[in-house]
Amino acid sequence: MLRVSDLNYQYQSETLSFSFEAAPGSITAILGPSGAGKSTLLSLLCGLLPPQEGSVSFNDDNFTQMPSHERPLSILFQEHNLFSHLSAFDNIALGISPKLSLSKKEKAHIEDAAEKVGLQGYLNRQPGELSGGQKQRVALARCLVRNRPILLLDEPFSSLDPALRRDMLIEVQQLARFQGTTILMVTHHPEDAIAIADKVLFIDGGKVVYHAEISELSAPSEAIMPYFS
Secondary structure (H helix, E strand, C coil), X not given: CEEEEEEEEEECXXXXXXXXXXXXXXXXXXXXXXXXXXXXXXHHHHCCCCCCEEEEEXXXXXXXXXXXXXXXXXXEECCCCCCCCCCXXXXXXXXXXXXXXXXXXXXXXXXXXXXXXXXXXCCCXXXXXXXXXXXXXXXHHHHHXXXXXXXXXXXXXXXXXXXXXXXXXXXXXXXXXXXXXXXXXXXXXXXXXXXXCCEEEEEECCEEEEEEEHHHHHCCCCCCHHHHC
């Protein structure tokens, strides 16, 4: 279980504060207006920002003050952050070894991750030879080989066309279903949340204002409707 308890961050004169839980293998869609604090929450979870107070734990192991690389999570941004001079294979391999020193078993693990995201036949290509969707598949495969129990998604598919975005969402759903990965997904598309999420987390004014089952989003109540305006 992922537990976020009174995780506070001071931004200028505003205090952002987050509390919620997410079960193993669940997908939580994070929605809210621009500037509400969605990306700040992910930055706090992955260690890019230091909280003033509160805690974050997974399976009762507190990682609030851990260095980013030691935390039990991976994060996928809208920008895929690939190295242009490296092949798709080597970009994925960075998730295992920054020095690209790999065992035979690790190389097989990379090929398996590439197959899961539909990159067979593209591993020798550099990012400049790949489409936008293929680049995001490389970035997702890099998250897979890191084998962390939590995956944070900060609108990584928002710039893709609807059909490709739907394909990538299916990949994410399978990751949660078959590997038990706990997924938090920031999105501006309620339809994406309805497609794959179990729960929805509404953030506004730097706080969690609503945490509900996805069925609440399928038929929004009066309590939820203001966050779609």
